[in-house]
Amino acid sequence: MWGKESGLSRPYPVMCHLLDTGAVFQQLWDVVLSEEAQEAIAGALGLSVVEGRTTVSFWAGLHDLGKITPPFQAQVSACYGPVRDDPAYVSAPGAEAEKSFRHEIASHWALCELFEAAGYPGGGRLLRKSVGHQVAQLLGGHHGLFGEVLQAKKMAQAANYNPGLGKEGWAGQRLAHFKELRRAMGAFAVPLRGLPAGLAVVVTGLVVVADWLASQTSAIETRIPGPGWSGTAAEVDAHWQAAVAAAPGLVGAARLGRASFSAEKFSAMFPFAPNSLQQDLAEHLPGLVGEHGPGLVLVTAPTGDGKTEAALFAASLLGRAAGARGLYFALPTMGTADAMLPRVEAFASRALSGERALMLLHSMAWLSSAGSGDKWASFEGPFNKGSVSAETGTVVEADGWLRGAKRGLLAPLGVGTIDQALSAVLPLRYNALRLFGLSDKVFVVDEAHAYGPWMHQLLVRLLEWLGAMGAPVVLLSATLTGRSAGSLVDAYRHGAGFSEPSCVVPRYPGWLFASGGSGEVSAARGTASNRVRKLKVSRRPVVWDTAESAGAPVREGGRRAALREVLAPVAAEGGTALVCCTTVAEAQQTYRDVRAAFPDLAARPGGVRLLHSRFPADVRATITARCETAYGKPRPSEEAVTARPASVLVATQVVEQSLDLDFDLVVSDLAPLAQLLQRAGRGRRHERGPLGRPGWAAVEDEPELVVLDPLAAPDGSVPRSWGTVYDAGLLVRTSLILAECARDGIAVPSGVQRLVDEVYEEGFVDRLDGAAREELARLDEERWAGEAAERHLAAWTGICAPADVKGDLSKLSLREAGVTEELLTTRLGADTGRVLCLYEQADRTVTLDPEGKTPVPAGGRHRLAVAELADVARRTAPVPGRWLRGEEPGGAVPEKWGTHPSLRDLVLLRMSPVGGRTWRCRHGRYTLSISEVGLEAE
Numbered sequence: 001m002w003g004k005e006s007g008l009s010r011p012y013p014v015m016c017h018l019l020d021t022g023a024v025f026q027q028l029w030d031v032v033l034s035e036e037a038q039e040a041i042a043g044a045l046g047l048s049v050v051e052g053r054t055t056v057s058f059w060a061g062l063h064d065l066g067k068i069t070p071p072f073q074a075q076v077s078a079c080y081g082p083v084r085d086d087p088a089y090v091s092a093p094g095a096e097a098e099k100s101f102r103h104e105i106a107s108h109w110a111l112c113e114l115f116e117a118a119g120y121p122g123g124g125r126l127l128r129k130s131v132g133h134q135v136a137q138l139l140g141g142h143h144g145l146f147g148e149v150l151q152a153k154k155m156a157q158a159a160n161y162n163p164g165l166g167k168e169g170w171a172g173q174r175l176a177h178f179k180e181l182r183r184a185m186g187a188f189a190v191p192l193r194g195l196p197a198g199l200a201v202v203v204t205g206l207v208v209v210a211d212w213l214a215s216q217t218s219a220i221e222t223r224i225p226g227p228g229w230s231g232t233a234a235e236v237d238a239h240w241q242a243a244v245a246a247a248p249g250l251v252g253a254a255r256l257g258r259a260s261f262s263a264e265k266f267s268a269m270f271p272f273a274p275n276s277l278q279q280d281l282a283e284h285l286p287g288l289v290g291e292h293g294p295g296l297v298l299v300t301a302p303t304g305d306g307k308t309e310a311a312l313f314a315a316s317l318l319g320r321a322a323g324a325r326g327l328y329f330a331l332p333t334m335g336t337a338d339a340m341l342p343r344v345e346a347f348a349s350r351a352l353s354g355e356r357a358l359m360l361l362h363s364m365a366w367l368s369s370a371g372s373g374d375k376w377a378s379f380e381g382p383f384n385k386g387s388v389s390a391e392t393g394t395v396v397e398a399d400g401w402l403r404g405a406k407r408g409l410l411a412p413l414g415v416g417t418i419d420q421a422l423s424a425v426l427p428l429r430y431n432a433l434r435l436f437g438l439s440d441k442v443f444v445v446d447e448a449h450a451y452g453p454w455m456h457q458l459l460v461r462l463l464e465w466l467g468a469m470g471a472p473v474v475l476l477s478a479t480l481t482g483r484s485a486g487s488l489v490d491a492y493r494h495g496a497g498f499s500e501p502s503c504v505v506p507r508y509p510g511w512l513f514a515s516g517g518s519g520e521v522s523a524a525r526g527t528a529s530n531r532v533r534k535l536k537v538s539r540r541p542v543v544w545d546t547a548e549s550a551g552a553p554v555r556e557g558g559r560r561a562a563l564r565e566v567l568a569p570v571a572a573e574g575g576t577a578l579v580c581c582t583t584v585a586e587a588q589q590t591y592r593d594v595r596a597a598f599p600d601l602a603a604r605p606g607g608v609r610l611l612h613s614r615f616p617a618d619v620r621a622t623i624t625a626r627c628e629t630a631y632g633k634p635r636p637s638e639e640a641v642t643a644r645p646a647s648v649l650v651a652t653q654v655v656e657q658s659l660d661l662d663f664d665l666v667v668s669d670l671a672p673l674a675q676l677l678q679r680a681g682r683g684r685r686h687e688r689g690p691l692g693r694p695g696w697a698a699v700e701d702e703p704e705l706v707v708l709d710p711l712a713a714p715d716g717s718v719p720r721s722w723g724t725v726y727d728a729g730l731l732v733r734t735s736l737i738l739a740e741c742a743r744d745g746i747a748v749p750s751g752v753q754r755l756v757d758e759v760y761e762e763g764f765v766d767r768l769d770g771a772a773r774e775e776l777a778r779l780d781e782e783r784w785a786g787e788a789a790e791r792h793l794a795a796w797t798g799i800c801a802p803a804d805v806k807g808d809l810s811k812l813s814l815r816e817a818g819v820t821e822e823l824l825t826t827r828l829g830a831d832t833g834r835v836l837c838l839y840e841q842a843d844r845t846v847t848l849d850p851e852g853k854t855p856v857p858a859g860g861r862h863r864l865a866v867a868e869l870a871d872v873a874r875r876t877a878p879v880p881g882r883w884l885r886g887e888e889p890g891g892a893v894p895e896k897w898g899t900h901p902s903l904r905d906l907v908l909l910r911m912s913p914v915g916g917r918t919w920r921c922r923h924g925r926y927t928l929s930i931s932e933v934g935l936e937a938e
Helices: 014-031 035-045 051-069 077-084 102-117 131-140 169-187 196-214 219-220 234-255 274-292 307-322 334-351 420-424 431-439 453-469 482-495 560-575 584-597 599-601 617-631 672-680 730-742 751-761 762-769 770-797 823-824 865-875
Strands: 001-002 260-261 295-300 328-333 352-354 358-362 375-380 384-391 413-417 440-447 473-477 510-514 535-539 575-580 608-611 647-649 666-671 704-709 747-748 834-840 876-880 907-915 919-925 926-931 934-937
Touching: 001 014, 001 051, 014 169, 014 234, 035 051, 035 196, 051 102, 051 131, 051 169, 051 196, 102 131, 102 169, 102 617, 131 196, 169 234, 196 219, 196 431, 196 453, 234 453, 260 307, 260 823, 274 295, 274 307, 274 510, 274 560, 295 482, 307 328, 307 334, 307 420, 307 440, 307 617, 307 704, 307 747, 334 352, 334 358, 334 413, 375 666, 384 535, 420 431, 420 453, 431 453, 453 473, 453 482, 453 770, 473 482, 482 730, 482 751, 535 730, 535 751, 560 584, 560 599, 560 647, 560 666, 560 704, 560 834, 575 617, 584 599, 584 608, 584 647, 584 762, 584 934, 617 647, 617 770, 617 865, 617 876, 666 934, 672 704, 672 730, 672 747, 672 751, 704 730, 730 751, 730 770, 762 770, 865 876, 876 934
Parallel strands: 295 473, 328 413, 328 440, 358 413, 440 473, 535 704, 575 647, 575 666, 608 647, 666 704, 834 907
Antiparallel strands: 260 352, 295 510, 375 384, 535 747, 834 876, 907 919, 919 926, 926 934
16 A cells, blocks of 8 residues: 655555654654653553653554545555455445545544554543544644544444445555554553643644654655565564654754753843843742743833843743743734844844754745755854854744745744734644644743734633643733733633633733742732833824825914924934824825925935835835834944934834834824834934934933824814724823823833723723713724624634633634635735736836836746745735725736745736836726835825
8 A cells, every 4th residue: 555656756655654654753752842741641641651652653653544545545546456456445436536535534534443443442422532533533633624523323334424435455454554553663552541632732733743754755765665565564663663763864854853941040141231120030030930830921011121131031931941942932013023033043042052943934934035045054152052043034944844834833943923823723724733833832922912802812812722731921012901911811821720810910010920830920020110211292183184285285283284393303403203104195195295394304315214014025124224224223332422314204003013213203193092102112212312312302311202183173083094093982092191191291111001001991981071971982882892893703713722622623623604714814804915016118018126127027837936936025015905906907916927825816016107206007996106105096
């Protein structure tokens, strides 16, 4: 019976693949699993660690037993010929052509009976309680989805209900393979019990990885038996010994080992002294972890207060206590992930030893290494030599195996977007593999406040699973409400087995610790801040006139007039200012208006800049790099002796989290208070001294936030152009709070937590009278209903809690009717699209650039080359989905470009020049244009 054939010089016996996979699994058990995990799996089965290792490795080998079936074997006619007409291999008519047949489901069906015959504890009529069925279901999920629990009556006549299994001879061959694999591996121990959900996920992940490693063509080709091989006991034993000898090389080349959290002191991890927050963690967290074991740490502190280093220190402490094999640092955006990668890499080179393969994980991460090759160097760390990337790119993995689809979370170290982790609790194919990838790592979540109700609810579910699997967690936030903090902490504790609420009350700045072992939550510790300051708040009532053209007369009391007033000192005396807008369209129009208002400023290089998401990716990257140079942290070697040249950055919310920027003045349109505080954190963020600021901003510890508030104007309301960007009720609440803050300012950080919680107080509405009270009550009800709907949606689409699996792993793959993989991976209805602008030159040729230097690739039989694909992907831009409805001919990606995921749903726009540096095309109901301000639509 053959098991592998594609790409090989001749078919590979299924028995050999079963042996290979079992051998690789044993090596993964030894190298990837901690001693604690090994003991937990063996203990759950009622076996010794040695017996557990052998038994579970035997299971891994059995994963492809379902290939010993007519439909699978018939795929290679030369191999199927000897049994096709053999009366011993009877199959139902047409079984060989069974199109719905899947060999992994056949493994599930066949193994259930074989395990029961081998003495595995049964469950009677309820197969979900059968140990043999649980193992069979687990192995049937090695292609990413688990089959439903089988019915006892169907199992009694399996070949009738599932004709693809074949009959007498086929069942005999499966039994023979089962017995011979068991003999060769010495797996005669019988488990007494099944596995809890968390450990079942770990075993599933190891089975999948073992199968993938053992299935590599390069690993198989040199070990294909000769034509006379017949599977005698001696031949099987020889192949088994060779497989065991080859397994360490396969696992080592894949870089699937364990990182060790070797450093113990803060000084060994970072080349600077700790600040107040970091020092408090260093002094008090070790004692709590030593007494209660690892668990969850929540850090709440302002932007710029060193939360990243605090998180990495806490992760090292928790990881060492838990015996974790690495960490995953999750962030809200690709920009924040890209920026975090070098910081984690530097931390790894100082504080970690062992295997330190580091992966960047988000949808466009592959671009960082496309065409760059594998450029590596060895770094001399404080403990031993280890390979970490020396390249300036961002995919940091040496031999390439981890770069394969769905493998990134298997690396010991990872930095990426939060959705990479949240996918683990959606019923997507291989979600169990993602859970396994997180199960033995420290999970760090930055900007824990930055997610809406749907993603927050998914994070709650993920924390339940991590609590159940004993994975340490570090949560970071600058503006997290007490209610949200409590839901996250209690989700982790609930997964660990503690159901009573903890009544979390965070301190700001400060931190708290929740033990995964005892469930105890320490009292939040308030810490001093190295950046105590008074935030001056200027609330400007404005009439919303952003739609007026840059050359129109300036209306008194309008937003355009207010901007001219607050930016005048910048233009006259120097210094820098950030103007943060609500929508991309308003940012584009504001940019034009500021340039018209201050022509001398606009004439200087970098005098007025624009940053938002609707630029082609390569253009946005260039603008971002220039902003980091102009507004970023001053270099240690630089002494600020004069104020920076006058410069204004007009931007959208992209500056809230992605960039470490420092402005002398921050101006923002009204937004919910948490977002305003995030933006205010970009004001006078770094020390520059009195000579490094302009005269109008010389008081270093009194940054100013100017809020342009349309609700404060007479008869003010939320601008229609904002749509549903922000909840209207939160804007009303924020506007009223700002009226109070404008009198006394905001004490940072001591006054922040109170204000953040105050915005969401249910009793807030009681402060108002009459119509204002009724209107806010109505808006509150709408928000609560919307949040409840999103939470329900997350509960409807997400997987169940680990405690609810109850022996049925198919609950991890169960989708409600109408829930598709596409729906889940696009974050449920996020109305976005992606475009690639093609520029039609005077000679009718079309290029990827407006200058006409880069021709559009033709593609071909081998699709786009890697460099061509990367060039295309780097030039794409996100746009609202409504722009692309009613797609016209010519907007689709050429077939010769191939089907790479980065090309999926991409729309091509053929742009024609219309004068200056503006290009335009018609698409559906919209006229789309691209210019120096990015993409626009009319």
